[in-house]
Amino acid sequence: MTKDVGLPAPDRRDLVAPDRVSLIGPLDTLGIDVFNAQDFSREVVVDASGRIAMPLIGTIDANGKTATELASEITGLLKGRYIRDPDVTVNIKESVSQVVTVDGSVNKPGLYPVTNQSTLLRAVAASGGLGDYAKINDVVILRTVNGKRMAGLYNIGAIRRGIYVDPPVYANDVIVVGDSPARRMFRDALAVAPLLVAPLVAILN
Template sequence: MRNLCAVLLLAVALSACAGREPLRSSSQLTVIENEATLPPPDRNDLTAGDRPSLIGPLDTIQVDVFNVPELSREMQVDASGRISMPLIGTIDARGKTAGELAEAVESALRGRYVRNPDVTVNIKSSVSQVVAIDGQVIEPGLYPVTNQMTLLRAIASAKGLAEFAKQDDVVILRTVNGRKMAGLYNIDAIRRGVYDDPAIFANDVVVVGDSPQRRLFRDFVSLAPLLAAPLIAIVQ
């Protein structure tokens, strides 16, 4: 009985650790070997590509009209995605970038109220630009999406993978042109540089799968001393 427990424990442990291969260079990855030093990044490598942030309901924005302090103010977008300003009334802000909303305010002011208006809009805080992270992470929830958000950074925002996370079963759910789509990713492969860390966008849903093998391993380790105890008593 004791030998059987040991064999089973070893089998579970080996199954949890098997499958890892050494890194090799590919079209997606250049592996630096023999303790060579990684080259420093170029300046362009340190910035992410432009990923516009869209204004949504309940976001807080700052609208500044140059030389017209009476119209400059911080405001919250209402639940329907609109803002209200003196002289021009309500403007639909939902789905616009800060620049697009500034142009809309300028157009509403031009000619009738302000000659050659110069308007700047800044998003101060956003509750609409979020990603939902669920499944086997430490702290599931909604997290703000930044211009440099990727899958690994999103998971790090949720305090990392939980004990029973299945690293090769991570799904990104996304709606593209009204069509629901899903992408399946392997966190361990991304960490090892096998392929790029995918970008995360507002309204994405990230789901980290559950590993039954990890649960089995934990349960077996916790039960092993109990299974061995009668054998030890008999031997004594």
């Protein structure tokens, strides 16, 4: 008899999610650290127009930039004029612009933060899980790619069974979990069941 050894342990590389580009947007909180220059090091909130204010160098457009790109721009503005050789690091400490929308038959529809490990199943779990009448084979991800609106249809049951991989989700994606009309009809019928004489039978898809 073959012994079931279960799933193999992950490789070290499996434990590190691949980088996905995180872009700065309005109302994000940034940590700016200029080595050995405390006057320039600070935590800032990007304003509604996507700009931040820095001492001496004024306002900078941060919208749509990566943390590395913004750090490089600040370095260029400081270098020579204020600091001989500035060492600037920018971190996105809290992002409200990098979110995914989860809607439809989930327990807590709304906006949820996106990280480089976000996937469809994780986004659904963050939204409180599937609703009672969710149609697990009718889950749509809406995404804009190169200005074109695209949609992908997914089956959560198949993902859970490992038939195909849990797809990554990205900022500005919209996830819509379908609703099963048959299940809702069954619930509504149960509400009036005491009025019925014959047994109630329903086929649930």
